Amino acid sequence: MNFTQPQYRSLVRGPFGWLLNACLVLAVVFLLCPIVIVTIISFSADAYLRFPPSGYSFRWYENFLSGDPSWMAASNKSFAAATLTAVVTVVLAIPTALALVRSRIRGKGWLELVMLAPLLISPMISAIALYGWIAAFGFVGTMAGLVAGHIVLALPYAILNVAISAKALDPRLEQAASSLGARNSQVFRRVTLPLLAPGIIAAGFFAFLTSFDDVIVSLFLSGREPTLQKRMWDEIRLEISPTVASASTLLIFLTIAVFLAIALVRRSSEKAS
Amino acid sequence: MVRRWFWIPGLGFLVLFFLLPVGAFLLQSVLDPGPTFMHFERLFEGRAFWVSLGNTFRISITVTLICAVIGFLIALRIATLQRPYANALLVLIVMTVWISLLVRNYAWMVLLGREGIISTSLVALGIFERKTSLLFNEAAVVLGMVHVLIPYMIIPTYAAVQAIDPALLRACDSLGARPAQVFSRVLLPLSLPGLATGCLLVFTLSLGFYVTPAILGGRGQTTLTMLMEIEVNEQLNWGFAAAHAAVLIAITAVLFFAYRSKFGMDRLWGQEL
Amino acid sequence: MTTSHVIELKSLSKTFGNVKAVSDISLDVADGSFTSFIGPSGSGKSTLLSMIAGFDQPTSGTIRLHGKDVSKLPSSERNIGMVFQNYALFPHLSVFENVAFPLRVRNMDARTLTSRVHEALESVGLKGFEARWPKQLSGGQQQRVALARAFVFGPEVLLMDEPLGALDKNLREHMQSEIKALQRRLAVSVIYVTHDQGEALAMSDNVVVMSDGRIQQVGAPAEVYRRPQSKFVAQFLGETNLLEYDLVSRGLSGPIGRLANGAAFVLPDNITDAASGTLSLRPEEIEFADPAESGCRHARIEETVFLGDCMRCRVDYQGLPLWVKLPATVMRSVPRVGQNVALHWNEASLVPLDD
Numbered sequence: 001m002n003f004t005q006p007q008y009r010s011l012v013r014g015p016f017g018w019l020l021n022a023c024l025v026l027a028v029v030f031l032l033c034p035i036v037i038v039t040i041i042s043f044s045a046d047a048y049l050r051f052p053p054s055g056y057s058f059r060w061y062e063n064f065l066s067g068d069p070s071w072m073a074a075s076n077k078s079f080a081a082a083t084l085t086a087v088v089t090v091v092l093a094i095p096t097a098l099a100l101v102r103s104r105i106r107g108k109g110w111l112e113l114v115m116l117a118p119l120l121i122s123p124m125i126s127a128i129a130l131y132g133w134i135a136a137f138g139f140v141g142t143m144a145g146l147v148a149g150h151i152v153l154a155l156p157y158a159i160l161n162v163a164i165s166a167k168a169l170d171p172r173l174e175q176a177a178s179s180l181g182a183r184n185s186q187v188f189r190r191v192t193l194p195l196l197a198p199g200i201i202a203a204g205f206f207a208f209l210t211s212f213d214d215v216i217v218s219l220f221l222s223g224r225e226p227t228l229q230k231r232m233w234d235e236i237r238l239e240i241s242p243t244v245a246s247a248s249t250l251l252i253f254l255t256i257a258v259f260l261a262i263a264l265v266r267r268s269s270e271k272a273s
Numbered sequence: 274m275v276r277r278w279f280w281i282p283g284l285g286f287l288v289l290f291f292l293l294p295v296g297a298f299l300l301q302s303v304l305d306p307g308p309t310f311m312h313f314e315r316l317f318e319g320r321a322f323w324v325s326l327g328n329t330f331r332i333s334i335t336v337t338l339i340c341a342v343i344g345f346l347i348a349l350r351i352a353t354l355q356r357p358y359a360n361a362l363l364v365l366i367v368m369t370v371w372i373s374l375l376v377r378n379y380a381w382m383v384l385l386g387r388e389g390i391i392s393t394s395l396v397a398l399g400i401f402e403r404k405t406s407l408l409f410n411e412a413a414v415v416l417g418m419v420h421v422l423i424p425y426m427i428i429p430t431y432a433a434v435q436a437i438d439p440a441l442l443r444a445c446d447s448l449g450a451r452p453a454q455v456f457s458r459v460l461l462p463l464s465l466p467g468l469a470t471g472c473l474l475v476f477t478l479s480l481g482f483y484v485t486p487a488i489l490g491g492r493g494q495t496t497l498t499m500l501m502e503i504e505v506n507e508q509l510n511w512g513f514a515a516a517h518a519a520v521l522i523a524i525t526a527v528l529f530f531a532y533r534s535k536f537g538m539d540r541l542w543g544q545e546l
Numbered sequence: 547m548t549t550s551h552v553i554e555l556k557s558l559s560k561t562f563g564n565v566k567a568v569s570d571i572s573l574d575v576a577d578g579s580f581t582s583f584i585g586p587s588g589s590g591k592s593t594l595l596s597m598i599a600g601f602d603q604p605t606s607g608t609i610r611l612h613g614k615d616v617s618k619l620p621s622s623e624r625n626i627g628m629v630f631q632n633y634a635l636f637p638h639l640s641v642f643e644n645v646a647f648p649l650r651v652r653n654m655d656a657r658t659l660t661s662r663v664h665e666a667l668e669s670v671g672l673k674g675f676e677a678r679w680p681k682q683l684s685g686g687q688q689q690r691v692a693l694a695r696a697f698v699f700g701p702e703v704l705l706m707d708e709p710l711g712a713l714d715k716n717l718r719e720h721m722q723s724e725i726k727a728l729q730r731r732l733a734v735s736v737i738y739v740t741h742d743q744g745e746a747l748a749m750s751d752n753v754v755v756m757s758d759g760r761i762q763q764v765g766a767p768a769e770v771y772r773r774p775q776s777k778f779v780a781q782f783l784g785e786t787n788l789l790e791y792d793l794v795s796r797g798l799s800g801p802i803g804r805l806a807n808g809a810a811f812v813l814p815d816n817i818t819d820a821a822s823g824t825l826s827l828r829p830e831e832i833e834f835a836d837p838a839e840s841g842c843r844h845a846r847i848e849e850t851v852f853l854g855d856c857m858r859c860r861v862d863y864q865g866l867p868l869w870v871k872l873p874a875t876v877m878r879s880v881p882r883v884g885q886n887v888a889l890h891w892n893e894a895s896l897v898p899l900d901d
Binding site: 037171172173175176177179180182183184186187190191194195257269 | 599600602621622623624625626627628632634636637638647648650651652695696699705713749
Binding site: 002004007013019037038048112113115120121122125128133155212213229236244258259 | 274277278279280281282283284286287288290291292293294295297298300303343346347349350351352353354355356358362364365366368369370371372373374375379380381382383384386388389390393397420423437439442443446452453455457469477480481482483484488498501502505506511514521525529538541
């Protein structure tokens with residue numbers, strides 16, 4: 001079995017090829033190893049972090065799910081925040097992505113920069129700034145404040161995802177719909193939206209994960225009831241019980257599930273077109 | 274179909290919850306409590322700032338260099354693989370990006386801790402006399418950050434390598450170049466823009482990192498973002514925190530505009546919009 | 547009212563920034579006719595079509611559809627069927643749903659809708675393709691779906707924007723006759739935009755030749771081809787020889803002109819009184835005569851190009867290069883380069899051009 005494309009085979013022969021192969025294998029191990037370790041340790045029977053564990057049990061999952069109610073409360077809060085973030089982010093991202101891809105106005109470069117900026121500026125600065133801002137308006141500790149912070153972090157990537165779909169959408173399809181008698185709202189609902197769907201769904205899932213996995217904004221804006229990440233953060237900094245490992249494992253599998261979902265959506269939309 | 278107002282929801286949101294808050298926060302560095310340069314004077318005169326700036330830069334540069342070298346080799350190897358294998362690996366790498374950063378850092382705590390697998394095996398091998406924590410030092414921080422950031426290097430460099438016309442490699446072969454020469458004379462120069470994008474992303478993200486240095490680092494790894502967090506949450510000194518933020522944003526902006534004047538914005542989005 | 551007009555354009559203009567894409571076009575299109583707009587790219591024909599379809603707003607002027615001013619109406623309210631260059635089939639809808647689209651947005655009841663869609667697909671020969679996806683169809687089949695979708699809702703006029711541009715030559719010719727047959731059967735007016743003059747001549751009742759955003763000439767294909775009014779039309783439609791002459795005298799047998807090479811000849815009667823002018827002489831109107839005949843025009847063959855059904859020769863007519871096109875059947879012996887020949891043409895085939 002040969003993994004390499006024919007035109008590159010001479011390049012990956014010899015010691016240089018060995019170096020490349022070694023890097024790739026190490027990288028995969030390096031990227032996956034911590035995830036595997038966390039999964040294993042989440043089934044530990046020990047009372048403290050120890051690898052390899054001396055025995056296996058579900059006790060830390062039990063603790064997460066029913067032992068200590070603060071974990072489920074935090075999970076529920078994260079879930080609610082992430083769902084809200086995903087919905088609002090997508091609603092904001094659709095028109096913005098269409099404008100970004102299609103309009104030819106002056107100063108578009110600067111508008112793009114504004115949209116990219118939350119990715120480049122440290123989330124710590126965005127979080128502190130927003131904390132101060134909404135404190136001034138008396139919104140600290142509210143769900144709205146937390147979600148606003150998460151949307152700021154999620155929006156650039158969501159816009160990018162929708163924009164990729166929007167770029168592939170031929171404007172003539174919308175002209176065609178309109179010439180066939182569809183009113184603007186019908187064009188949007190029957191043509192634009194279905195064709196943007198893969199990008200929109202990916203944007204929504206990624207926005208969900210961005211919110212669910214955020215630590216820094218939650219640090220300042222989650223208020224008295226922490227989000228799951230804030231709860232884990234407190235635990236890690238203070239006592240480190242393997243409950244964090246069971247929470248982490250659940251998060252890992254949530255991410256994998258989201259990825260599978262996105263892959264399925266892409267697969268089915270490719271089949272259709 | 275695109276209307277002028279399409280810009281409004283997304284941009285409006287970012288103005289309201291990102292630009293204005295960050296602007297207001299930065300203004301506090303010269304307006305808290307009244308017009309003053311006191312915060313900057315204190316910043317530049319104090320030792321803590323220079324030490325943490327040094328830490329931030331040292332860590333960021335180390336992380337960027339490691340990511341650049343290893344990431345480029347990995348990207349090169351992936352680009353030479355047959356498409357299905359390459360795609361599978363890329364999905365795997367992108368997926369690790371979406372696994373919670375806290376979870377991945379936590380995994381390193383498990384691995385590097387006193388009861389972790391590395392410490393126990395080193396004792397078993399007789400290299401260590403007793404179990405030792407390998408946490409809370411610079412190596413742990415760099416390791417954790419490379420783990421988190423290396424995908425940001427791999428993706429753009431992969432895109433650049435992959436865009437190289439394979440006919441060039443056949444031309445190299447026919448002209449008698451050895452693999453190392455093909456690499457240094459053709460592949461490397463042609464993938465430099467992708468490498469530059471990766472470096473910009475990794476370096477600016479490193480500068481703003483908080484979670485990893487805070488949980489894997491020790492006293493010697495205090496970064497600018499950690500000082501900011503302390504100033505806001507413990508000292509309640511917003512003006513002073515804002516001065517830190519202003520320095521961080523200034524550095525990021527210089528790097529970004531230098532990059533943009535040379536390479537444009539397209540690669541940063543991942544594609545032309 | 548003698549004949550009704552499906553479309554009336556009145557001093558229609560469109561400017562993009564400083565560029566006048568369409569300037570001051572007025573035209574009436576007879577109901578039920580097949581009208582082609584031809585011109586090189588950038589001549590404004592596509593912009594004109596976009597304005598009729600309602601995708602572009604005219605800068606000034608009006609568009610009437612069956613007498614009703616539609617200039618300000620959105621595309622969706624004009625009741626115009628459009629076939630796009632790349633077909634613009636909806637990739638997320640099946641063939642059936644693509645054709646059903648205009649009926650669905652008009653809230654047609656399910657039963658009528660189904661029968662109308664089946665009828666339309668049958669008339670373009672795509673019965674049994676209802677469940678397919680656009681991507682699974684060949685170019686010609688996609689073209690037919692686009693066609694069915696454009697006429698299924700009974701539009702007042704069908705607009706076609708280079709609909710056959712993406713097809714290969716044989717299929718294109720086949721589709722030309724199919725579209726023509728369909729147009730006759732449906733008795734619908736068609737406005738057809740193309741840059742392919744052969745296509746326009748073959749299909750249309752009327753051709754509108756455009757360049758630089760203006761109409762150069764309108765008329766039936768044969769008329770426009772035989773009687774071009776300007777150098778542009780003469781050269782854009784087919785090949786031609788342009789002969790520049792000076793008016794020497796108005797003799798008894800008709801006006802006499804002199805070509806640049808000094809040769810004098812009788813001009814057609816209908817030329818203007820200007821001291822000089824240009825004539826168009828189609829290559830196929832020139833014949834080779836017996837050089838022994840008296841009073842004939844001597845020339846020498848410089849180049850021959852074999853084209854299958856005919857042969858093109860470049861001859862040197864006493865210093866003036868001319869193209870001659872000989873049908874294959876006429877060639878008794880294959881003309882050779884260097885051969886001396888005599889040229890003959892009928893005075894009536896000389897067409898005076900404006901400027």
